[in-house]
Amino acid sequence: MNYPDITLASASPRRRELLTQLGVRFELVKADIDETPQPNEAPAAYVQRLAQQKARAGLGLCQQRPVLGADTIVVCDGAILGKPTDFADFNQTMQRLSGRSHQVMTAVALLDDTRQLQCLVSTLVWFRPLTAADIHSYWHSGEPQDKAGGYGIQGLGGKFIPRIDGSYSAVVGLPLYETDQLLQQWQERA
Numbered sequence: 371m372n373y374p375d376i377t378l379a380s381a382s383p384r385r386r387e388l389l390t391q392l393g394v395r396f397e398l399v400k401a402d403i404d405e406t407p408q409p410n411e412a413p414a415a416y417v418q419r420l421a422q423q424k425a426r427a428g429l430g431l432c433q434q435r436p437v438l439g440a441d442t443i444v445v446c447d448g449a450i451l452g453k454p455t456d457f458a459d460f461n462q463t464m465q466r467l468s469g470r471s472h473q474v475m476t477a478v479a480l481l482d483d484t485r486q487l488q489c490l491v492s493t494l495v496w497f498r499p500l501t502a503a504d505i506h507s508y509w510h511s512g513e514p515q516d517k518a519g520g521y522g523i524q525g526l527g528g529k530f531i532p533r534i535d536g537s538y539s540a541v542v543g544l545p546l547y548e549t550d551q552l553l554q555q556w557q558e559r560a
């Protein structure tokens with residue numbers, strides 16, 4: 371595939387692996403941004419703003435390549451469930467997700483000084499009912515700590531998930547189909 375060479379503005383090993391899976395040639399920069407939601411900011415607006423800000427922050431650090439930034443959030447009843455701050459926070463999140471469905475939103479932004487392309491992918495994820503023992507042992511596995519919503523579908527967390535409706539790779543952190551489309555669109559209009 372004829373993709374542009376890009377910069378990935380991300381510290382996430384999952385995003386790196388998914389982009390490699392597509393066969394994209396990229397360099398890495400780490401874009402540190404403030405992830406605080408604005409007052410009354412809707413989840414879809416928030417996740418798109420963060421993806422753009424990560425890409426923008428990367429622009430200053432790269433050598434004239436388009437920069438890709440992405441953000442993933444877990445949304446339940448309109449509330450954004452971020453990375454767990456401690457066990458109490460994680461426990462609350464798991465109680466909320468237990469035995470029902472929620473949304474995972476991933477936004478991707480691809481930009482340089484003159485152009486910007488972006489997409490938003492929303493996936494429904496179902497959790498089976500969780501016991502207190504499930505929640506404790508999952509926390510102590512060490513997996514939830516750096517993950518939006520406190521779980522990883524690609525890891526141990528997958529055993530709680532009987533079904534999804536949408537994009538598996540988007541839940542992990544970077545939607546393969548939509549990212550391919552963005553990169554192709556970028557190249558076509560280069």
Ligand SMILES: Cc1cn([C@H]2C[C@H](O)[C@@H](COP(=O)(O)OP(=O)(O)OP(=O)(O)O)O2)c(=O)[nH]c1=O
Nearest residue numbers: 380381382441442517518521522523541542543
């Ligand atoms: C829901 C879910 C999230 N996640 C991950 C994807 C993201 O890496 C992380 C969400 O946090 P993000 O803030 O989107 O990303 P990040 O901080 O890991 O990386 P960066 O901002 O540098 O690109 O949670 C999974 O790995 N599996 C899952 O099932």
